[in-house]
Amino acid sequence: MYCPFCSADDTKVIDSRLIREGNQTRRRRECPDCRVRFTTYETAELSLPRIIKRDGRRAPFSEENLRAGMLKALEKRPVSIEEVETAIARILRKAMTSGEREIPSSQVGEWVMEELHLLDQVAYVRFASVYRCFQDIYQLSDEVNKLLTKQHAKRQTRSKRKKN
Numbered sequence: 001m002y003c004p005f006c007s008a009d010d011t012k013v014i015d016s017r018l019i020r021e022g023n024q025t026r027r028r029r030e031c032p033d034c035r036v037r038f039t040t041y042e043t044a045e046l047s048l049p050r051i052i053k054r055d056g057r058r059a060p061f062s063e064e065n066l067r068a069g070m071l072k073a074l075e076k077r078p079v080s081i082e083e084v085e086t087a088i089a090r091i092l093r094k095a096m097t098s099g100e101r102e103i104p105s106s107q108v109g110e111w112v113m114e115e116l117h118l119l120d121q122v123a124y125v126r127f128a129s130v131y132r133c134f135q136d137i138y139q140l141s142d143e144v145n146k147l148l149t150k151q152h153a154k155r156q157t158r159s160k161r162k163k164n
Contacts, residue, residue: 003031004038019082020089048095050102058102061095063088070112073127077120087115121147 001011008031015028025042048061067088074084091111095103109131116124125143134140 001029001040003034003036005036006031006034008033020085021093023089023093046096048092049098049100051108052102052104054105061108063092066091066108066112069127070116070123073116073123074120077123079119079123083119087119091115117147121151 002009003011011029011031013027014030014037017026018024019026019041023043027040027042028037029040030037048063050058051061052058067084070084070088091108094111095108098107113124113128113131116127125140125147128134128143129140132139132143134143
């Protein structure tokens with residue numbers, strides 16, 4: 001690989017490790033000429049299905065749009081970028097393994113909501129309020145109540161396990 005700083009013909013790999021659940025390889029490299037170190041990422045180029053938008057248009061799957069939407073929902077929330085990247089990798093894997101050449105944007109939205117629900121409930125509600133086009137505070141309240149009911153059920157299950 002060429003050095004991005006001095007354009008030397010070759011660089012030395014210092015360290016390689018798998019990231020994003022093994023879907024990507026992170027390599028630390030060093031240029032033998034200018035001695036600058038930098039990081040590269042290697043990902044298999046796989047074809048993702050096209051997205052069928054709500055208005056019927058077809059568009060290429062955009063990992064950048066997916067990441068931007070999730071990061072917007074997670075803005076100022078205590079979730080690490082590694083957790084976000086792992087969630088994105090799971091969504092991409094679902095899209096690739098769906099076996100479909102085209103998938104509705106609503107399906108991708110549901111996958112995002114599943115991942116956000118696991119990562120951060122505030123981000124989940126933020127995303128849901130936009131994605132599901134809540135018309136009033138009552139729809140938002142219903143969604144929060146669903147979360148609270150699930151949370152309450154989980155706590156009861158945990159406390160039963162601790163007693164046994």
